[in-house]
């Protein structure tokens with residue numbers, strides 16, 4: 001049997017940073033690198049040390065951390081034309097990064113050599129050879145990225161092949177064929193790898209962009225045609241349409257094609273890694289992402305849920321827990337009793353004929369008629385279930401809140417809020433000033449509660465969405481508010497509120513969020529002064 005061992009190379013912190021609206025602080029980058037190491041990703045590309053001070057600082061700081069599995073790599077290009085590699089700023093910056101691995105990128109498309117580098121074919125080959133040799137002499141693990149390889153090979157295969165041979169002869173540890181413009185399809189990728197004389201070359205890798213929506217498919221085609229290293233990013237974020245999404249590529253390679261990778265044993269952590277990186281990037285996770293999205297194993301119709309109760313494989317392509325995700329039974333009027341039974345199973349064994357099941361279906365139908373929707377607000381549904389089962393403890397008794405928005409000419413508008421409530425027989429008051437009503441209510445609640453319930457400081461609101469339910473009623477229309485909250489451990493939950501008054505709908509979702517956390521996760525109990 002052919003060797004099915006592969007290496008996974010992550011470029012979330014380098015190519016991934018080129019993505020639209022993706023930014024990480026230095027601290028975020030260091031934390032992501034540690035999480036990637038915990039995931040047993042083989043290589044972590046930390047950035048381009050020459051590009052700016054933040055990137056250079058990353059390499060100074062990352063040296064102080066220990067990595068149990070991953071090889072940390074710096075990224076840079078081959079020496080400049082007409083110079084010496086050992087005095088070249090590109091090559092020196094790679095060495096100064098002091099990482100065990102380096103990724104050196106060079107040209108492999110003849111047109112780029114002439115039109116972009118402005119040099120000739122032979123000098124480009126010398127630039128590649130010299131740079132790799134210097135880096136190897138300094139003891140680095142050298143990965144050679146061949147920029148625009150596929151476009152170059154399709155136009156002038158003999159030159160692109162010479163670039164591969166030059167990299168091999170100079171001692172590169174891997175030759176990574178890059179589809180830099182992302183314009184090639186899997187059939188081309190398969191054909192190109194198959195045509196290369198692999199026995200005469202260093203091990204081949206692949207780096208694919210998603211401009212045709214096929215970066216993962218191209219990566220899989222490359223593997224099946226003999227590549228042994230694939231580069232990609234967590235969640236697929238990267239330049240333009242992104243890079244190969246490792247959250248999709250890795251489970252496909254391991255679970256569907258039977259490849260082996262060090263990160264295979266950590267596969268059940270994939271979903272939490274995906275969400276961790278989303279959190280750091282402050283990007284709302286794509287619910288429909290294969291394998292790791294919240295919709296990936298969600299089922300709506302009652303009939304689906306009925307079949308699932310009989311045998312999982314009839315309705316799901318893999319067991320969600322293999323990638324650390326979980327099955328979600330979506331709630332709606334369509335859903336049958338078995339959905340509610342499944343939801344209740346967290347609290348004990350129930351059957352369709354139990355009173356509580358009938359009661360919950362009644363409550364659900366009534367709430368849905370009022371405009372509530374629990375498919376994207378499971379935490380609010382969980383509170384309904386807890387109330388029905390008498391397993392609910394209110395965090396506080398709210399007596400009233402008061403909000404006042406004001407705007408003086410030439411100053412930004414402000415909202416002042418006060419909340420009065422009772423907890424454990426004591427009156428509490430919270431006050432805050434914020435920009436909008438939701439922010440102000442949230443801040444006033446925290447003002448009153450954090451001294452008594454320190455866990456609240458771990459919760460943050462990460463998303464707030466408003467939907468108008470009956471727009472024909474214009475300004476008297478009912479609105480539905482969804483709030484997504486997260487805690488410092490990366491857990492996330494959604495709550496819903498509905499009202500004609502947007503402030504009241506928001507307030508309802510906000511209180512549900514805290515009550516859900518309090519009932520579900522919080523370990524601290526009420527702390528008196």
Ligand SMILES: [Zn+2]
Pocket residue numbers: 015180207209239
């Ligand atoms: Zn790239």
